[in-house]
Amino acid sequence: MTTTFDSTVLRDVTLRDGLQLTGRLLPTSRKLEIIRFLLDTGVPELEIGSLARADLVPPMANTLEVIEELTAAELTRCWVWVATPRHVEKAADAGARNFQYCFSVTDAHNQANIGRTTEASLDAMPAATAITRTVGGRIQLCLATAFTCPFDGPVPEWKVLDILADPRTGGADDIVLCDTVGQAIPSQVASLVEQAKWLRPDCRTVFHGHDTWGMGVANALAAIEAGADVVDGSLGGLGGCPFAPGASGNTAVEDLMFATRPSYLDPPAFARIVGFSEQLLAELDEPPRSKAAQGARSRARAFEWVIADPASTSR
Known part of the structure; x- marks a missing residue:
């Protein structure tokens, strides 16, 4: 179990999916302050924004x-x-070199989210991949509504x-x-991750979960056990798709960190992350959604992950 977790990358998506709603x-x-705090903390990868139209998704402007x-x-x-x-x-x-090329498995959501059919997005992917290669970059095939x-x-x-078997997606790294609406359960996540790994062994497999139905951490752990190389989360459970009715926040980074205990995380580092997240949520007037962050503020002082000194959470 520990070895599996140690080999899994946690990607923070606060500045893209987290801010959308x-x-x-x-x-x-x-x-920039948020990016550098997370990178300095040791978070291996971040999703830092979107080329979505600013009039439709203002936080990405x-x-x-x-x-x-x-x-x-930093951009690596x-x-x-x-x-x-054109976005690429x-x-x-x-200056970007890592591109997450996203479209939905279903036409209905792709039309709402991107304004075109799934087939049109598929048709355009080889061109996006070719541009990526000319700058020595990497490209992800990101499939929204992969479960519901x-x-x-x-x-x-x-x-x-x-x-995944379509030749037009063959250049993906x-x-x-994506469990866009947070309705998947662990057995579904494990099954799809396993099959994706079998079909595309040349690619890393990333699980992007939401905690709408309280399955965020369970689904992420199921994905890891099934072979996922990366799992996504956001500070304080921020996030959700503005074009998906019923979608709510991503799985909280604090919860994923507490569950998987990456090598860069210890109780003092966790306290700093919790404090930073709380400040950001207050700034955005968003409620706290992380159960681990709530636990860290409990009175169970004998547990080393409980924050005893408020000063330890300062930036």
């Missing part, structure tokens, strides 16, 4: 400015959400597997399986 555009300087301010070394650990070849071009011109769709309901596994 807040309606709040954080200044570039504040986003300064993504290109954020990319331009990061160093090349950062991913940017894209949905078209713009992000690459700003807010409009069409349950999504058959074969629809996901057909996309990673496969991202």
